[in-house]
Amino acid sequence: MKPCVYLNGLYLVLLTTALYGCKKFVEIPPPVNQLNINSVFNDDKTATAAVVGIYSDMEFSSPISTYLTLLQGLSADELTSTSEDKGYLDFAGNTYMPNNPYAAAVWAIYVHIYKANSCIEGIQHPGALSEATEDQLLGEALFSRAFCYFYLVNLFGDVPLVTSTDYRINDTLSRTPTSRVYQQIITDLGNAQNLLKPAYPTEQRVRPNKWTATALLARTYLYMSRWADAETQASAVINAGAYTLMGLDSVFLNFSNETIWQLMPVNPYLNTQEAAFFIPGSPTQIPVYPLTGSLVKAFESKDKRMQAWTGNTVIGSQLYYYPYKYKITGGSPLNEYHIVFRLAEQYLIRAEARIRRGNIAAAVQDINKLRSRAGLKVLPTSLTKDQAITAVQQERRIELFAEFGHRWLDLKRTGKADAILGALKPSTWRAAAALWPIPQAQRSANPHLTQNNGY
Numbered sequence: 001m002k003p004c005v006y007l008n009g010l011y012l013v014l015l016t017t018a019l020y021g022c023k024k025f026v027e028i029p030p031p032v033n034q035l036n037i038n039s040v041f042n043d044d045k046t047a048t049a050a051v052v053g054i055y056s057d058m059e060f061s062s063p064i065s066t067y068l069t070l071l072q073g074l075s076a077d078e079l080t081s082t083s084e085d086k087g088y089l090d091f092a093g094n095t096y097m098p099n100n101p102y103a104a105a106v107w108a109i110y111v112h113i114y115k116a117n118s119c120i121e122g123i124q125h126p127g128a129l130s131e132a133t134e135d136q137l138l139g140e141a142l143f144s145r146a147f148c149y150f151y152l153v154n155l156f157g158d159v160p161l162v163t164s165t166d167y168r169i170n171d172t173l174s175r176t177p178t179s180r181v182y183q184q185i186i187t188d189l190g191n192a193q194n195l196l197k198p199a200y201p202t203e204q205r206v207r208p209n210k211w212t213a214t215a216l217l218a219r220t221y222l223y224m225s226r227w228a229d230a231e232t233q234a235s236a237v238i239n240a241g242a243y244t245l246m247g248l249d250s251v252f253l254n255f256s257n258e259t260i261w262q263l264m265p266v267n268p269y270l271n272t273q274e275a276a277f278f279i280p281g282s283p284t285q286i287p288v289y290p291l292t293g294s295l296v297k298a299f300e301s302k303d304k305r306m307q308a309w310t311g312n313t314v315i316g317s318q319l320y321y322y323p324y325k326y327k328i329t330g331g332s333p334l335n336e337y338h339i340v341f342r343l344a345e346q347y348l349i350r351a352e353a354r355i356r357r358g359n360i361a362a363a364v365q366d367i368n369k370l371r372s373r374a375g376l377k378v379l380p381t382s383l384t385k386d387q388a389i390t391a392v393q394q395e396r397r398i399e400l401f402a403e404f405g406h407r408w409l410d411l412k413r414t415g416k417a418d419a420i421l422g423a424l425k426p427s428t429w430r431a432a433a434a435l436w437p438i439p440q441a442q443r444s445a446n447p448h449l450t451q452n453n454g455y
Contacts, residue, residue, distance in 0.1 A: 041122030044133040051119050051137045054112055054144050055206065059263040063106040065273050065338055068151060070289060071102055072405025075433075077424050079289045079323075079402070088289075093425060094433035098440035098455050106155060107439050109148045110162065116145040117165050139195030143208045146188040147216060147340075153181040154223070154409050157435045157452055174448040175438075182224060189217040198240065205259050206337065211237050212261040215341045218349045223413050231353035234346045243343040245373055248308035251342070252325045253335055260341035271336040274402070275326040279311065286315050287322040291401075294424060296321050298397055304375040305398060323402035340404065344370055348396050355388045363388055367395050374398075430454065 041047045058064045073079035074091035081092040090096040096103055119141040123134055145163075152159045161176035161184055192213035200209045218233035237243070237260065246258045254262065265271050280287050291310065299306045311324035326336050347366045354363035361381035367388075368378040379391055393414065400406035411417040412434050421429045432454025443449045 041119075041125050042128045044129055047119075047123060047129055047133065047137055050122070051140050051144075052207065054115050054119070054141070055263055056266050057115065058112060059338060060266045062112070063109055064112070064148075064151075065263060067102055067106050068404050069274055069402055070277055071106065072155075072408035073402055074289070075436075076405070076408035076411055077292055077294050077420060078407050080292050081289055082286050083288050093428040094421065094430070095428050096433070096437060098437040098443070098451065100437065100439075103436050104439035104441060106436070107152075107442060109152055113145055113148045113162055114165065116141045116148070117163060120145070121165060135195045136197070136201055139192040139210075139213070140208050142188040142195070143192040143213045143216070146185045146192070146213075146220075149181055149185050149188075150216065150220060151405075153178050153185075154412070155436050156438060160449070172446065172448050175450060182220065185220055186217065189213045189220065193217065198242065204254065204264070204337070205262055206264040208261055211240050211242060212341060215260050215346060218346060222349050222353060223409070225356075227353040227356040231350050231357065234350035234353065237346045238343070238350065245343060245347075245369060248304055248373065251344075252327075252339060254337040256339070256342070258343045259337075259339050260343065260346075262340060263338040265331070265334060265337060267331065269331045271328040271331065271334060272326045272338050274323065274338070275329045275336070278323040278402070279327070279329050280313055280322070281329075283313060284315065285313075286318075287313065287320050289322065291321040291323065292424070295397070295401060298394070300376055302375055303398065304373075309401075325402060344399055345406075348392060348399065351395075352389075352392045355385060355392060358385070360385060360388050363392065367391055370395055370399055 039046070040050050070079070070088075071091050074081060074088060075094060079092070081088045083089065087096075087100055087102045090100055091102065120138065123129065123138045123141065128134075129137070149159070149161075158175035158178055159181060160170075160173040161181055162170055162173065163184070164170070192208070193210055196208065196210040196213055198210045201207050214233050214237050218230050218237065221227075221230035221233060243260060244257045246256050250256055251258055270276055278287065278289055296310075309323070309325045310321050312319060312321045314320075328336050347369055351363040351366035354360070354366070360383055364379050364381045364383055371378055383391065393410065396410055397407055411420060417434050418429075418431055421433075432452065435452045437455040438449055438451050443451060
C-alpha cells in the first residue's frame, strides 16, 4: 500500500475510503484503513463509498467549503474584514502575493481532482462493478472533476490539467491554456449528463444527479459567452419539474426544493462553515467579515432578502451587516446543508443568455420570478437591452451574494472589475489582481509552473 505523496506542487493523495460521515450517504460501514485501489473498485459498496468520500472531503476542512465563499467575497465588493489576519486583509485589499497561505489552500482543490481521477480509473476497471453502479459513479466522478476545475481556472487562469494519477505525467506538468481546461470541463459534464439519472441516488440531494451536471454546464456556457447553449441547459433544469423556488426562509434549509446539489455537514460541531465565519459569536462582537457598505446600499428599499438573508448588530455607534443566509452556527439541529447549486441561479443564467440573444421579454419574466419572491415590483418587459443587462446583473448581485463567489467571478467575466473595484479600493486595486497568484510553494516544487502577470 502506497503512502500519501506530494508531487511537484500538486497534492496527490492515494484514494482512501476512510470517509467522514459515509454512513449518512450509503448504509454501509466505512472502511477504517486505506485499501488497495483494485479492492475498492471490485465491489459496488466500497466503490460507492470511495466516490461519496469526495463530497465528504469537500465539506470537511476543504477549500471548497472553507474558503471559496469567503475569499471571493473579500476579493470582490461583498465583504470586508475586521480581522488582524494579514492573509485575509490581503484578499480584502486585493494585495495578495504568491506566499499568501489562503491562495495556497485554495490550490489544494487538486486533492479532490486527484481523488476523482483515482475513482475514474478504478471505476473503469473491466467487469468490476455492476453496469448501473458504474454509470452512476463514473458520472459523479466526472462531474466532481469538472466542478473543481471550474473554480481553479476562474481563480488562477491557466492551470495544470491533471486527468490521471500517473505521477510520471503529473510530475512536470505546466499550465494548460484556459480554453483547453474549459473544453475538458464541457467534455466531463457532457459525459456526466449521459451517465447520471434524473433521480437522486440518495433521499437528500447530497450526491449529484443529471440536473446537477446540467446546472454546471449551463453556468460554464454562460462564462464562455455561448448564450444559446447556456439557455438550453438552464431551461433543461428549469423545465425538469424537479425544482421550485422556495420562500426566502426555506431556501437554505436542507429540505429546500430549490436545491439542486448540496454538501452534507460532516463536522459534528457545524452545520455550515459560512454560519461559523459570518455570524458574530455574541451581541457585543464585531462581525469578522461584515458586508460592504456598497452591497448594503445595493438592496432596494423593500427587498425582503435584506431582512431574511442579512443580519445586523450595533457596536458602539457603528451598524454592521453580515451574511445571514445560513443561521445555525453549531452542529445541532442539523437543518442546514451547504447548498452549491440552486434553481434561482438557473433562472438568472437563462435570463442573461436570453438578453444577449435579444429575447428581452422572456428574460425579464425570469428576472421577475425572483423579484416577486423578494417582494419587489416587477420590471416591464419593454426594457431595452442595456436596461435588461443592468437588471440581471443587479439581480445576480443581490440574489447570489456570499455564495461561492458569484459576484467576484461576475465582475471579472463581464469586464467590470477594474471600474468597480478600482473605485471601491483605489489605493490597492490593480488589474493583475483579477487572477490570484500561483502559490510560490507550488512553483518551487515544479519549475514548469509559470506565475500570473503582476506577481
